[in-house]
Amino acid sequence: MAPSPPVKYEAAPKSLHYEFGGPLGALGVVISVPFFSYWLPFAAAGNFQLSKFAEFHAAGWRAMHDPQWWESLWSWEVFAVYLAWYFWCVLCAIALPGKEIEGVELRNGKRLTYTMNAFATMVVSLAMIGAWTFKFGPGALLYIPHHWPQLVSAAAVWSTFLATFVFFQSYIGEQMLALGGNTSNAFYNWFIGRGLNPRLGDFDIKTFNEMRPGLILWVIFDLAFVAWQHERIGRVTDSMILTVAFHTWYVLDAEYNEPAILTTMDITTDGFGWMLSAGDLLWVPFTYSYTAYFLALHPTDxxxxxxxxxxxxxxxxxxxxxxxxxxxxxxxxxxxxxxxxxxxxxxxxxxxxxxxxxxxxxxxxxxxxxxxxxxxxxxxxxxxxxxxxxxxxxxxxxxxxxxxxxxxxxxxxxxxxxxxxxxxxxxxxxxx
Known part of the structure; x- marks a missing residue:
């Protein structure tokens, strides 16, 4: 029997269609995601109410004219702590055992192989945090709410760097590009994602960021807010317990069912650009944990x-x-x-x-x-x-x-x- 002819496909077809309103809409997202990541905790701390909208924002503008306010948004120490967490997840993804799963068929007729060990990464990470907290107390967890703005900045900077790195990497060699990420506008391509499956060797950058650093950090943040609420009022409310339980259940379920991600649009269709990078590393952990943050400041029974x-x-x-x-x-x-x-x-x-x-x-x-x-x-x-x-x-x-x-x-x-x-x-x- 003669061998089957190779599948014909375009590795880098030109994209003719914009999403998110094109480059202008993409710029709006790039501005609004960091803005709300900073603004939401600021609003919670100020007990924002619609009836006091003008007063609240007047106070905010006054604070922004204080140089110390801007200095409080960045810390090289916090950035180093954030990177330590990120590369700990990289180490776990490489070293921990996991089942090898094939993804869906690509345009070239091939399937990529993925190692499913996000659940193991989460279990090991939470076990280590639990053991440390049991022995030394919640000080390490309280580091998170006490350095919250700096952590937001660290995630914003790193996710932007990562998106930029992958964008330039997409021009190296012949890579399969996302169908929607190869327009004539470089900024939009950087935002939406030009490379479909960016990898370093067998290390898949997109699935790693979707399932590990930000998603697991969401639960760690929640646990930090539990410790913070206890520090502030001497107990933990039932509303906090319920909220953290729901979030943890959701993330554990996602990690345990990690193969399901291989059929989602994020993996099969979208490139890995700023939209996914900032979504995974900044937006998800820092805003999805917001209800726990709010309850730490405003306890409810x-x-x-x-x-x-x-x-x-x-x-x-x-x-x-x-x-x-x-x-x-x-x-x-x-x-x-x-x-x-x-x-x-x-x-x-x-x-x-x-x-x-x-x-x-x-x-x-x-x-x-x-x-x-x-x-x-x-x-x-x-x-x-x-x-x-x-x-x-x-x-x-x-x-x-x-x-x-x-x-x-x-x-x-x-x-x-x-x-x-x-x-x-x-x-x-x-x-x-």
Missing amino acids: LGVSGCAGVLAVQLIGYYIFRVSNNEKNEFRLGRNPKNLKSFQTERGTRLLTSGWWGLSQHPNYMGDWVMSWAWCLPCGFQSPLPYFYVIYFAILLVHRQTRDDEACAHKYKKDWETYKKLVPWRIIPYVY
């Missing part, structure tokens, strides 16, 4: 009935999120244990039309958004600040859905219109 209600919201959201993701992952990997129905496309692939995926085009997004409410409700209603996450996450998920819809319309053409008639609801059935 829920009581038994309050805890039960919030827990019910969390469990419903988690069930939808995890079961729907498992259905999708199993189906894409060629397994279908539930015998779910699917729609045959002219491309030769199939689209799920039953189970959770028969109710919504993105049931995992729906579960994720329900959980976001459970992460904010423990803060009560004393301030709108903690609910920024629910609003931001709704915008993020609708934007993702829009990107998915555009990509699938291009990919499946008329079959996508047929599919949308079979599954009309985008995220929440009978709502959107």
Whole structure:
């Protein structure tokens, strides 16, 4: 039998379509992500209220005219501590054992291999922090809230450096570029990500940053805020325990189910640029932990009935999120244990039309958004600040859905219109 001819593909096709409003929209994101990363804790410390908007921001502007305020945003010592954490995660990714998993088929017909040891990295890291805290006390954890602005700056600088490094690396040799990251605008390409799968040898930069430094740091930050609340009021509230438990559960679940990331748009479609770099290393750990930060400064007691209600919201959201993701992952990997129905496309692939995926085009997004409410409700209603996450996450998920819809319309053409008639609801059935 003659060998199969090599798959023909373009490694570096020219991108003709902008997302995020093009270069101007990308600039807005580059400005707003660091701004809100700094502003949210500043607002919590100042007990921001909508009714006192003018007073609050007048005080903020006065502070910004003080040179010491600007000096408080940077510390070389804190930057060294942050880098020590980052490269500890690199060491774990290289040294710890893990199952070898193949990703989805790329445009060239090949599949990359990934070592799945993010869960082991998290367990080892938390065990070491726990042992250190047990022996020496929570001083190391309290270092985090006591140096919070400097840590934000360290993550912002490092994520920007990393995005810049990968951007220039994408011009070395013949690499497969992201379909949307090779426009005529260099700034936009740097932002959105030019290289699809940037690697140093077998070390995959994109999946490493998606699953390890920032995601695990989110839980470590939460634990630091537990210690901070105890330092401030001499106890830990039920709302703090519930919030940290939800966050930890979410991250542990993500790390344990690490192979599921290989079928997401972040890995299969998007390049690794500033958007993903800053999202992974700055936005996720520093803003997703914000409710715990807020509770450290503004303790709230829920009581038994309050805890039960919030827990019910969390469990419903988690069930939808995890079961729907498992259905999708199993189906894409060629397994279908539930015998779910699917729609045959002219491309030769199939689209799920039953189970959770028969109710919504993105049931995992729906579960994720329900959980976001459970992460904010423990803060009560004393301030709108903690609910920024629910609003931001709704915008993020609708934007993702829009990107998915555009990509699938291009990919499946008329079959996508047929599919949308079979599954009309985008995220929440009978709502959107």
